Amino acid sequence: MNENLRIAVVGATGVVGREVLSALLDRDVDAEQLTLLASERSAGEELDYGEETLEVEQATPEALKGQGLVLLATPAEVSRTLAPVAQAAGAWVVDVSSAFRSDGSVPLVLPGFNSELLDAPLKGRVVALPSAVTTAIACVLEPLRRAFGVAQVQVTALMGVSSGGNAGVRELEQQTAALLSGREPEAALFPQRVGFNLVPQVGPFLANSPWTEEEAGWTLECARLFAPRGEVPVVAGTAVQVPTFHGHGLSLMVRLKKPAPVEQARAALKGAPSLKVLDSPGEKVYPMPSLVTADPTVHVGRLRSFPQAPEWLTLFATVDNAGRGAALNLVEAGARLADRPA
Ligand SMILES: NC(=O)c1ccc[n+]([C@@H]2O[C@H](COP(=O)([O-])OP(=O)(O)OC[C@H]3O[C@@H](n4cnc5c(N)ncnc54)[C@H](OP(=O)(O)O)[C@@H]3O)[C@@H](O)[C@H]2O)c1
Structure with a gap:
């Protein structure tokens, strides 16, 4: 990135900010x-950056002045407040929260999928990114769509507790310690105990709806990402909070528009730079959250189909939620925006 570019990382102390x-x-x-920014709680905290130590400041409108690029890794309500302030101060703004994902006036960009939007004329200076689960779904679907067409996708997303940020990580640590000491822990951030449990609710439910915001987000974000390709697969599924720390696992059932032998589907996935195919189950090689941490690719494997319904492909994928699913999207989109003429 241009060495004269000033970059503010807002939410620098969080799970995504550190990535x-x-x-x-x-x-x-x-x-x-x-410039590293966070809430007033963290002002004065020091974070390592290579050999250097940088001090965190409070994210105020003043701190956003003079920045060329503002990367928002903050809760949605904070992004809603800070994005317009940063935009008005003249910065390019990339937001990884859900604040603008459904806002038709803000482009929804997944780097490597529709990065070209970052070079096109833009109404404002704010860009939204999809969720980590949508990132993984889109990376898996696109090569299948190109090769065979995709009609429908059923997802079960098994989401590690770092999806709930620092507080989510702390809660699983505390619950696990309590349970191993014979105590029943309280649930605080999560709606039910996640330690040694599975909770089929991630985040709040939509008002008057059986779907959570997380689940509805996949449907909406995939529709926004795929609509310009003239083919919008119906994406629906269940988000489950699981007692792992980092990485999400996705069990996917994909209905293709034409039957595809597994070998052909595997070849299509192998050709995609955003994916790594790990599919030798006989040798115990398949995607797992423990393998995907710090990997910029989405892992995919366990490919199966059955003769009674040859258009259905079953597979398993993993993504580093805070890395590939958030921080890399922020930095790659930010770098491309910063390269635009002012
Ligand atoms: N974690 C994931 O896997 C993931 C994946 C995709 C998208 N996202 C999205 O990324 C965003 C950050 O998530 P996270 O997991 O990194 O959360 P986190 O660990 O809780 O970190 C949140 C960050 O936001 C800062 N913050 C909170 N209130 C603020 C305020 N009023 N002003 C300025 N900064 C404030 C926090 O600062 P303090 O430390 O001072 O509180 C912290 O640095 C969220 O919108 C989340 O939905 C997360």
Whole structure:
């Protein structure tokens, strides 16, 4: 990235924010270019950045002035407040929260999928990113769609507790310690105990709806991403909070528009740069959250079909939720925006 670009990472102390710093370091962004921001709770905290130590400041309108790029890794309600402030101050803004994903006036961009939107004329200076689960779904569906067409997808997303940020990680640590000591822990962030349990609710339910916001998000975000390709697969499923820390696993049933032998489907997936195919079950090789951490690709494997319904393909995928599913999207989209003429 241009060495004169000033970059603010807002939410730098969070699960995603820390991954953003790691991705910026990988791109050799100089510490001098960075401003790390978070809530007033973290003001004065110090974070490592390579050999350097950077101090976190409170995210105020003043702190957003003079920035060329603002990467928002903050809760949705915070992004709703800060994005317009950063935009008005002249910065390019990329937001990883759900705040703008359903806002038709804000482009929804998945780098590597529809990055070209970042070069097109834009109404404003704010760009939204899809969720980590949508990132994985889109990466798996696109090569299948190109090869065979995709009509419908059923998803069960098994989501590690880092989807709930630092507080989610702490809650599983505390619950596990309590349970191993024979105590029944209280649920705080999560609606039910997640330690040694599975909770089929991630985040709040939509008002007057049996769907959670997370689940409805996959349907809506996939519709927005795929609509320009003239083919919108129906995506629906269940989000389950599971007692792992990092990485999401997705069990996917994909109805193709024409039957595809598994070998052909595997070949289509192998050709996609955003994917790594791990599919040698006889040798115990398949996607697992423990393998995907810090990997920029989505892992996919356990490909199956059955003769009675040859258009259905069953598979399993994993994604590093905070890395590929959030921080890399923020940094890659931000880098491309920052390359635009002012
Ligand atoms: N975790 C994931 O896997 C994932 C994946 C995709 C998208 N996302 C989205 O990414 C965003 C961040 O998630 P996370 O998991 O990193 O959460 P997190 O660990 O809870 O971190 C939240 C960050 O936001 C900061 N923050 C909170 N209130 C603020 C305020 N009023 N002003 C400025 N900063 C404030 C926090 O600062 P303090 O430390 O000072 O509280 C912290 O740095 C969320 O919108 C989430 O939905 C997360």
